[in-house]
Amino acid sequence: MTPIEIAGLSIFILKLCAGIFSTIFGIPGTIIILIDVIMYAFVTGFEKIGIKIILVLVAITILAEGLDFLLGMSGAARLEITKRVVWISALGSLAGAMLLTPVFFGLGAVMGIFLGGFACVLMFELLHQAKLKPALRAGYSAALGRVAGTLAKGFFALVMIIITMSNIYS
Numbered sequence: 380m381t382p383i384e385i386a387g388l389s390i391f392i393l394k395l396c397a398g399i400f401s402t403i404f405g406i407p408g409t410i411i412i413l414i415d416v417i418m419y420a421f422v423t424g425f426e427k428i429g430i431k432i433i434l435v436l437v438a439i440t441i442l443a444e445g446l447d448f449l450l451g452m453s454g455a456a457r458l459e460i461t462k463r464v465v466w467i468s469a470l471g472s473l474a475g476a477m478l479l480t481p482v483f484f485g486l487g488a489v490m491g492i493f494l495g496g497f498a499c500v501l502m503f504e505l506l507h508q509a510k511l512k513p514a515l516r517a518g519y520s521a522a523l524g525r526v527a528g529t530l531a532k533g534f535f536a537l538v539m540i541i542i543t544m545s546n547i548y549s
Contacts, residue, residue, distance in 0.1 A: 391419050395543070396492055399536040402529060403468055403496045404460050405451075409440040409532060412539050427547045436539050443535035450528035464503060471499025489540055493533045501526065 380388075394415040402408035413436050420428035475495015479487030508522070 387422070391415060395540050396489065399489060399493045399533060399540060400468075400472060400496055402532045402536050403493070403500050404465075405447075405525075405529070407444055408536050409443045409539060412536055412543075413437065413440045416539075416543050428543065429546075432542065432546055435542065439535050439539055439542075443532045446535075447528040447532045450524045450531065452524070464500060467503050468496035468500045472496035485544070486541070489537060493537065497529060497533065 395412055398408040398411035398415065400408070401411060413433075416428060416436055417433060420433060472492045472495045475491030475493075475498070476488045477491070478495070479491035481487070483490060504522075
């Protein structure tokens with residue numbers, strides 16, 4: 380591989396990681412991953428990622444975003460994104476990646492980015508909710524819907540990354 384190809388592949392992989400990290404905050408990370416894969420397929424001439432794989436990823440994206448929407452409708456509670464929450468989740472993602480990479484290698488890095496960041500954001504939100512008066516707290520169903528939606532979307536984003544990377548490196 381030439382240095383330009385290595386740089387392009389590195390940027391591609393970083394965008395995949397950014398896609399799964401963004402699902403923690405309710406940003407449509409599956410769409411980020413899908414756009415990244417389509418751009419990679421276009422640049423490489425659809426050599427390793429074909430139209431069939433892209434169609435499968437489109438279906439997974441629609442399923443993930445639809446499921447997140449339906450689970451999120453169970454309540455209106457949304458996480459307020461602040462600089463502090465982003466930094467906490469970034470540190471959690473780094474810690475999760477460092478813990479899971481030796482065990483699961485590349486897959487562990489991606490899982491650690493999502494699970495570490497998600498765990499830190501969840502703990503931060505639970506501690507924040509505990510400080511509020513009972514009338515201002517989000518209902519349990521709203522919180523459960525948000526957690527379930529984030530976990531479902533994170534799982535589908537992880538599946539999309541596994542499908543993509545297995546086709547690139549097979």
